[in-house]
Structures are given as C-alpha cells and as structure tokens.
Amino acid sequence: MKQDERRILVTGGAGFIGSNFVNFVMSQRPNWRIVNLDALTYAGNLANLTDVSDNPNYEFIHGDIRDRQAVVKALSGCDSVVHFAAESHVDRSIADASPFVSTNVLGTQVMLDACREVGTIERFVHIGTDEVYGDLPLDRPDLLFTEQTPLKPSSPYSASKAAADLLALSFQQTFDLPVMVTRCSNNFGPKQFPEKVIPLFVTNLIDSLKVPLYGDGLNVRDWLHVTDHCEAVLGVLERGRVGEVYNIGGNNERSNVDLTHTILELLGCSKDMIQPVEDRLGHDRRYAIDSSKIKAELGWQPTRSAWPDALAETINWYKANESWWRPLKEKAAQGVA
Numbered sequence: 039m040k041q042d043e044r045r046i047l048v049t050g051g052a053g054f055i056g057s058n059f060v061n062f063v064m065s066q067r068p069n070w071r072i073v074n075l076d077a078l079t080y081a082g083n084l085a086n087l088t089d090v091s092d093n094p095n096y097e098f099i100h101g102d103i104r105d106r107q108a109v110v111k112a113l114s115g116c117d118s119v120v121h122f123a124a125e126s127h128v129d130r131s132i133a134d135a136s137p138f139v140s141t142n143v144l145g146t147q148v149m150l151d152a153c154r155e156v157g158t159i160e161r162f163v164h165i166g167t168d169e170v171y172g173d174l175p176l177d178r179p180d181l182l183f184t185e186q187t188p189l190k191p192s193s194p195y196s197a198s199k200a201a202a203d204l205l206a207l208s209f210q211q212t213f214d215l216p217v218m219v220t221r222c223s224n225n226f227g228p229k230q231f232p233e234k235v236i237p238l239f240v241t242n243l244i245d246s247l248k249v250p251l252y253g254d255g256l257n258v259r260d261w262l263h264v265t266d267h268c269e270a271v272l273g274v275l276e277r278g279r280v281g282e283v284y285n286i287g288g289n290n291e292r293s294n295v296d297l298t299h300t301i302l303e304l305l306g307c308s309k310d311m312i313q314p315v316e317d318r319l320g321h322d323r324r325y326a327i328d329s330s331k332i333k334a335e336l337g338w339q340p341t342r343s344a345w346p347d348a349l350a351e352t353i354n355w356y357k358a359n360e361s362w363w364r365p366l367k368e369k370a371a372q373g374v375a
Contacts, residue, residue, distance in 0.1 A: 045071040046275075047116045049103050049149065050123030052076040054230045055165070055264055057086035059120065062268040064090050071095045075112045076123065077102040080369055081231045085362060103145035109152040118161040120275060121149055124202075127233055128169075128195045132319055135194035142198035143205065150209045150217075159216065163275050164206040166221040168260070168285065169196035173322030176256060182328035183221075185283040192320045203283075210281045218278045220271055222286040223327045226348075227264035228355040232367040236349075239298065240356045241367055243305045253317030255295030258324040261349075262288030263342040273336040284336075287327025288343035304350050 044067070050056040051074030060072055072090075076082050078100060090096045101108035103123045113119070123145060125131070125138045146164070153159040171183045172190030189204075191197040203219050210217040230237045239249040270286045278284060292300075298312060332338050342348055356363060 043069070044118055045073070045116045046118045046120060047073045047075060047113055049075050049119070049121045050082070052078060052082035052084055052086055052098075053122060054081070054086075055225055055267060056122035057083070057229055058227065058264045059122065059268045059271060060087060060096070061089055062265060063272060064093060064096060066272065068095070071097075073097045073099060073112055073116060075099045075101050075103065075109070081126075083229075083366065086229045104140065104148055106148050106152055109148055110155055113152055113156045113159070115158075116156075117158055118163075118275060119149070119153060119159055120163045120165065120271060121146065122165045124165075124199065126167075126195065128193045129233075129318065131193055131195035131198070135198070138195050138198040143201045146202040146205055150206060150215060153215060154209070154213055161275055162206070162215060162217045163271060163278070164203065164217060164219045165271065166203045166219050167196065167199050168221050168223050168287070168325050168327055169193070169322065170200040170203060170221065171325075172196075174324040174326055176258065176323050179326075182326045183285060184328045185221075185285055185331055192322050207281070207283075216280045218274050218280060219283045220274055220286055221283060221327075222267050222270075223260035223262045223288055223325060225262050225264045225267055227352055228359070229362070230264075232363050235294070235297070236301070236352065237356060237363065239301050240305070240353050241363055243301070243307050243311060244357065244360070248311050248313035249298060249301075250313050250315040251294060251298055252315060252321060255293060255298065255314075256323070257294050257321060258291050258326070259294070259297075260287045260325055260327050261290045261292055261297075261343060261345070262286065262340060263348050266340040266342045270332060270336075270338045273332070273338045277336050279335070284332045285327045285329050286332060287329045288340045289329070290340070290343050290345055291324075291326055292345065300346055300349060301353065304346065304353050
C-alpha cells in the first residue's frame with residue numbers, strides 16, 4: 039500500500055491520546071482514511087473530534103475491541119492499525135483490576151486475532167507505556183529505561199499493559215503479524231480527562247479547590263506533550279521496524295511537587311492550595327525514558343514538551359475550554375465509568 043493511500047484503524051480514537059492522534063494525522067496526511075473504533079467509555083468523548091467529524095476521510099464506529107465481530111467489520115479495507123484503546127488510570131486499577139485485564143489483555147488478543155483473520159494488515163502499532171518497566175531509584179539520575187530494561191510492572195494497570203505488549207510481540211514472532219510496540223512517558227496537553235494529575239490540578243484551582251498531592255511528592259515523571267507523542271507514533275507507523283519496541287520520552291523529568299508548584303505559580307495560587315494525601319499503593323518513585331533509539335532510527339525528538347511554556351499553553355487551553363472539561367469532571371467526581 040502506498041503511503042498516501044493508507045486506511046488506518048485507530049482504536050480508542052475518542053480518548054485523550056487517540057483523539058489527538060486522529061486530529062494530528064488528518065492534518066499531516068490529508069489523503070489518508072481513518073476509521074475510529076471506540077467504545078465511548080467514561081473517558082471517550084466525541085467532542086474531541088469535532089474538527090474532523092465531517093471529513094469524508096474519517097469514519098467513526100461505536101464498538102468494543104473485545105467484540106471480535108465488530109473489530110473484523112471495522113478492519114474491512116484497512117491496511118494499518120494503531121491500537122490506543124485501553125483502560126489507563128492506575129487508581130482505578132487498584133480499586134478494580136477486572137476492566138484492565140479484560141480490555142487491555144483480552145481486548146488486545148481479540149485485535150490481534152482479528153488482524154490475522156482479515157489478512158490485510160501491513161502495520162500494527164501497539165501503544166504501550168513506560169510504566170511496564172516499574173520504577174527507578176531517585177538517587178540514580180543516570181539510570182534510564184531502555185527498550186532492553188526488564189519488565190517489572192507495579193500496578194494492575196501496568197501489569198495488564200505489559201501482558202498486552204508481550205502478547206502483541208508474540209503474534210509477530212509466531213504468526214509474522216507486522217507488530218511494533220511503543221512505550222511512552224506521561225502525556226499532557228489538551229483534551230485529557232480530568233482525573234489525571236495536570237487537568238485535575240488545573241481545574242481544581244480554577245474552582246478554588248485544593249489539589250491532592252500524594253505522599254512526599256518526590257515521585258518523578260518524564261512529561262511528554264501529546265502532540266510530540268503523536269508525531270513519534272506516526273513515525274513508527276510509517277518507518278518503524280517490524281518486531282521492534284520504541285521508547286518515546288519528553289526529556290522532561292519533574293517531581294510531582296515541582297509540577298504542583300509550577301501549576302500553582304502559573305495560576306497565581308499559593309502553596310496553601312496543596313492538600314497532602316496518603317500515598318498511592320505501590321506508587322513508583324521515578325520514570326525516565328531513553329529515547330535514543332527512535333531518535334537514531336526515525337529522526338524523532340520532542341519539540342513541544344519544553345517547560346514551562348508547554349505547561350502554560352496546556353493550562354491556558356483548560357482555562358479557555360471550561361465547557362469541555364466541566365461535564366467530564368462532574369462525571370469523574372460521581373465515579374461514572
């Protein structure tokens with residue numbers, strides 16, 4: 039299939055990263071056709087896709103990746119898959135692991151089997167997370183996650199994603215399915231469901247509510263702007279090597295307490311708005327990505343993740359789009375799933 043004629047199935051394309059990817063690809067590859075398969079769980083939102091909803095090259099299908107018949111139908115005519123669909127909130131996985139195993143593991147198995155059945159898929163990009171590696175010690179800033187780092191997940195969420203990664207790679211080895219796996223660091227940007235830390239803290243402060251900071255706040259994450267992530271995934275889809283894993287990071291390590299202080303400063307709030315809370319069970323201390331492989335092979339590097347400007351732009355998006363996030367935040371507060 040020629041690059042300018044691709045027809046891609048994107049799973050989970052109404053979620054945060056998936057919708058940003060759909061919008062990004064349709065702006066960068068206007069001749070491509072995209073089929074978006076999404077179950078529209080609590081975190082899926084078709085309002086994320088208003089810019090492309092009328093585009094004749096875009097099609098939305100309401101369906102579940104665990105439904106093989108629906109997946110096979112959605113795959114009709116497609117030559118590529120980008121598989122974002124997943125349950126992704128660690129706190130929810132601690133409360134109930136069942137949806138994570140069902141969607142992330144069994145759903146991925148259905149996707150892979152369906153791709154074998156249709157027999158037309160030339161590229162399958164499975165979207166993973168750096169959380170599958172476990173964590174790194176705070177006192178060893180020289181240590182980074184590479185693609186060879188052993189998997190040591192700490193939460194039911196990350197364990198389910200590790201299982202999905204290995205399942206996808208096994209289909210490449212056993213059945214020669216053209217699978218590639220990406221593992222990204224923490225994403226931020228517009229249209230992120232307001233249960234995640236940055237939109238939660240920003241929207242709380244807009245409403246003059248305190249922000250809940252876990253434990254000592256020293257846990258470190260590498261922050262990656264969602265559009266940088268989308269650009270990297272597009273590169274893997276087009277030029278990545280089948281059977282390979284690609285780490286994608288923002289070169290932007292911040293402790294949770296430093297992140298919180300920056301958000302407070304950008305919104306003109308005092309540190310009195312911090313509400314310390316009991317630490318999360320199994321809370322990983324540090325994530326840090328080595329992205330040298332994708333940079334060397336595909337020429338990708340983050341250009342939109344620089345602090346604090348990228349964070350300020352994200353905050354301004356939430357300030358300007360209260361009508362987008364407020365109904366979702368009310369759903370999250372009510373525990374709607």
